[in-house]
Amino acid sequence: MSWSGGPHGAPEPGAVGLAARVRAGEVRAADVAEETLERVGRRDGELHCFNVVTADAMRSAAAAVDRLVASGADPGPLAGVPVAVKDNLCTRGVPTTCSSKMLEHWVPPYDATVVTRLVAAGALVVGKTNLDEFAMGSSTENSAFGPTRNPWDTSRVPGGSSGGSAAAVAADLAPLALGSDTGGSIRQPAALCGVVGIKPTYGLVSRYGLVAFASSLDQVGPFAATVADAALVLEVIAGHDEMDSTSLDRPVEGLLDATGSGAGGLRVGVVADFLADASADCASAVRAAAEVLAGAGAAVEEVALPELLHGLSAYYLIAPAEASSNLARYDGVRYGLRVDGDDVEQMNARTRAAGFGPEVRRRIMLGTYVLSAGYYDAYYAQAQRVRTLVARTFARAYERFDVLLAPTTPSVAFPLGAKTADPLEMYLADLFTIPSNLAGHPAMSVPFALDPQGLPVGVQVLAPALGEVAMLRAAGVLEAGAAPGARGPVASRSEAGR
Template identity: 70%
Template sequence: MPAGGAGAGNGDREDREDPAMSPTVTDGKLSEVASGDLPFAGEHASRQNATGGPFQTATEIAAGVSKGEFSAREVIEEHLARIAARDGELHAFNEVMSRDALDAADRVDRLVASGEDPGPLAGVPVALKDNLCTRGVPTTCSSRILAGWRPPYDATVVRRVREAGGVIIGKTNMDEFAMGSSTETSAFGPTLNPLDNNRVPGGSSGGSAAAVAAGFASLALGSDTGGSIRQPAAMCGVVGMKPTYGMVSRYGLIAFASSFDQVGPFAQRARDAAMLFEAIAGHDEADSTSLDRPAPSVSSLLGAGVSKLRVGVVSELVDAASADVASRVREAANLLATAGALVDEVSIPMCTYSLSAYYLLAPAEASSNLARYDGVRYGLRVEAPTAEKMTTATRSAGFGDEVKRRIMLGSYALSAGYYDAYYARAQRVRTLILDAFDTAYKRFDVLLAPTSPTTAFEIGSKIDDPLAMYLSDVCTIPSNLAGHPAMSVPFGVGDDGMPVGVQVLAPALAEPVMFQVAVVLEDGAPTAKSRGATASVVPAHAGQGEGTPV
């Protein structure tokens, strides 16, 4: 039931019968799904087989494939069918790697058949953000300037996913060069939110978030420079995690802002995200900023609970959110308190300067990182009579508005006469923010905040107002400035019925405790049924989205 089943994720009433009709479940729990109760996909829906197929979460797939209960090929064929059925509408992918994926699946199946260990991600379909280099496969950053470019090498994380038995299924759409918070700045057109086609999936890793939410891939990799994993995860109702800076290799990740960029996982559940994180984390000698230490084991601590953990709710970030989102964060805090955590409010006033510092520092690095797109060695070239004009014409035609804007902003911040007032000052503010977090983490083990100030907004509503768009990163940016890990966990819905993400922030290298908290939140998150009032709203949205040509 590949095609129609995906519709359940969309809340389409006609199709909602399908999941229950699909008898092949790998977990007894799944058969209890009540087909009519699903307001939207996301963590509840996915757990409840909303995506319609037999192959659900990454852990289940890896276990089934390893045990030979079903083949990796079956898994991949199923996911490719879902993509074929619905990605024309959502545009989560820039490139679907069907043949490569089936070949990789067959290799996994052969390993299983020959009794060898196929790896922890055996047969699990993984989608890659299109800024991760894949040898011979177009890697575009959703930019015209790189359209058609086929890298001659694989990113380190890509290699590690493959080595772990994961099957790379395609390259996902994104904001151009990861600059954006809605996936609308993609040169190839926006990705739609699978839960409501009128809304954005968030960004910049919107394609990866949508791919997981729509059941196109069990896992996905994104990159997070100012919230680009966590914010779309929140908006699409999936788990998204940004590791400690230096925990995951950046080699082969096309740079946006080098001192902020981190690769991280998307998954339907925290334990699946943990599995992918463990597969990609760890030292890489090709990345000088990679931490020279073994990746922490997070899986082993997933069930440890939160008893006696000290949890601080960051009041400035809660205040920055809309009322419904703020309510979910407080409910999440209550849940943790109930589970035994020591919860308190904490004020970190310095957080409010994060946006200012970030929107000078990140564009400054970007302006330099994107200089190499000059029409000489690869990518687009617009011919002109001199090299200077050729480069200018190429860049002017090849970059979209948001990229140009940030290159301008960053060049300005670094230029003679402004460096001290902008760039150097922002670097010092970055120090103050690090100090402020250090102080907070003396009192708390983790912090709690909204992921995004609002739920997914409507397509087109912010694209012409860059500052408004930038403000949607206000809750995620502090962790990037500090280089700390943070993750978004779906937690109920907003007044509009769209999912809300609660963000767990932790100090450097504290991924294990962060995951511990995430699992408790996930298990205790309000079910869709308990929010029946809002649940009814969603199918209406979804239905509209479905029928409206976009």
Template identity: 55%
Template sequence: MSSLPPSSPLPSPARQLAQAVQSGALAPQAPAEEALRRIRAAGQLNAVLSEVDPTEQLQAVQQRLNAGETLPLAGVPVILKDNLSLRGSPTTCASRMLESYRPPYTATAVQRLQDAGAVVVGKANLDEFAMGSSNENSAFGPALNPWGEGRVPGGSSGGSAAAIAARLTPLTVGSDTGGSVRQPAALCGVYGFKPTYGRISRSGLVAYASSLDTVAPFALSAADLALTLGVMSGHDPRDAISLNQPADFTGAPLELSGLRVGVVQEGLPGCTSGVAAALDEMRRALGAAGAQVQEVSLPHLKNAVAAYYIVAMAEASSNLSRFDGMHYARRAEEGAGGAVQSMLHTREEFFGAEVQKRIMLGTFILSSGYSDRYYTKALQVRRLIAQEFEEAFRQFDVLLMPTSPFPAFRLGERSGDPLAMYAADVNTVGVNLAGIPALSVPAGFETVDGQRLPVGLQFSARAGDDARLVALAAALEQLGAVQLETPDGYQDFSL
């Protein structure tokens, strides 16, 4: 499957850069300057909404290195999805509503990256308020997939996925509410990891659906994934659901012999030929390595998309009620109607169509007489889906299914059909409903209309078993079962 020899893991650009900076072989400012150069050169991707001046961060890194500190991410440039707060820098959520917002604090996950020596150099494009599966809902225009002209990078973390796929930085960070890191990771041919709910603090992440939201990294190797997760994870008293369960991501590659892998039947229908072929090849490779691969059924997973969108829209309606122009964010003129009319005009003028639709549907779902019919029933289905995952993990160590049934689609191809767009999440939302960890692995390519496009496969594990998935990624690299390449016209991040 891969051009790499079976004994050779993938290069780890973040780890290698950090080691070079830590040893003094590379000045801390060199990676940041190179990242900013690449961001400007790749402006056509519209992956990055704003640059971040790294001067103060670099000074802090240099001072700490001079003091003899060991920084696991020393000087590594990072791009953040623009719904993660960074003190004093734009945090727009790709919305006109927050176009001028500058938070007075930094998200916990971001602070932990900086504490480890990482340097934030940009804020990435996304679907407005993380509501979308293609990055076409951004108020500042869509991000583009570097693998195919006119193709979407996926969403909602499309800018972060496109940026790392184009090697603008060796690490990027997004958020995953229903697949918003894993789906674009699959469409852009990189790793995307959705941690156990509560593993990484949500403090400083602008909320979309609070019972589903997770901060989640993109990476170019299992080693970089382990490094980033180890830095960002950990209990945070500022997040009420933050787990106080340590996780060690420094373990050896997972032993594949005897590994019990369940292939989820509900993830098979509707897959394109290239996705099906990648799944078949992964099953073959795992079986040849001694894993026990069998199919398993999760019958209620067919209801996951419906349950997810009911829960997510209801929570979005509540979370976005604060954006009324009265306290912060933009505000429309009051006019003769006073404050109430100003609130109405603010939300109408500065929220995009998709955000308005989800707020209205969520408000309807929670309204008197309809809450039991829709919201309560969705929560019941959510519980059934979580129970089915729990039962499956009594029989299997990990579950396998395609991340997306299809590779990257063209801009506008699905935007006129909401149901077709929501179908892009069919294989990812169940994991969020269950709160379990999942990893999208770059596993092949499919040629569509002459364009060679990446395909991703998703492994999930029981809640809290995040480290197993990272160790599995390392084992798949050694097996040669990961196909991670650089798109034509771009080069690996090295100095």
């Protein structure tokens, strides 16, 4: 049995189909759980998608779903579907480490709202997935617990920061996963792992229980093997949460339906400026995607939006500024790591020096600097003006277009260690994804092509705030028109070669 179609030829593939079969009593959630755990046990030693696998909790959750089915009650739209949860989302009673020594042994007393909603919908949490420490990075190499490997080629990175979640879906260790996206941390690893990843409109999904990196940019979103599965998860986790003041109070409807309703009449702008900065393979995938959309009845034209490229430098001032404040609380006083000192200041300093890795320390120092008296206007305030410029540039574009089409990343998955020596090189991996975070807009990556080495190439669909329906219509068409084999799950080459 597999949730991604598979040998039994289920009527609907993926999580949508699996949930339907569990709800119909055709498949037992308990069997799904056992098969998942077996697969994780077999593969995760090599890939390191998970920081922790919550086998017992998963089995109990599965049993509860099966009992509901047996009693005739509705176990929910994600009944019996395994889901991997990024390890920066709080899970009651289960360590939530952010892949940092600082929180290695911290166990939250509460669940993130998104976790509560997934569980209420009948999903089975497999475990917590690896990430760049505190979600700062683009390769998952900044994890304090070792990197995650890309299932398409285990010598390569899965992207980041949600690399564990993306790789878990790509390796078929779970059909669904949650990630968080501050500057591309869902879309970039989705592209590098050949899976679907959505960064929703800022405020559409509650951030309560998401350990903050940069609060004005962070957004939780789904990974899945298919566009429909990702849309289904988004329908489950989206919606107002009174625990998050920035949560939007709008009904969320029609996302799953949108994935199959075609692109007829959609106005699509292809972001020309991004093509110039992308590798030839990434750029040609976008051009091919544009043709697929045009063939499906969309009106497609290129648009010049050069201001969007300024987003990267603004982002690397705003995000560290917020991070320097958000991460101040890890001081050794209340929870997490403590390294004792002669007085409280020394204890604070020693704890933070021992608990944070180099990239996190770099960003805290950068953020502290840009907020300092005398520098605020030149850096933070100026970055906010650029952020406004990016939002205005988008607003102008969306007067003419329903969605924008762009590469997700400048290149395909790169080898482990290729960019760790040069932080700026690593930061450029987010060049095309950052503008949507700055504007608070939705965007998603859809696996679309393979490069000559057989590595997946994603294309990105961007939409204005609350433009998820148009975005998912385009994504559904792109998925149908993608190159054969462009999307996961995939058996890793090293495994396939054995």
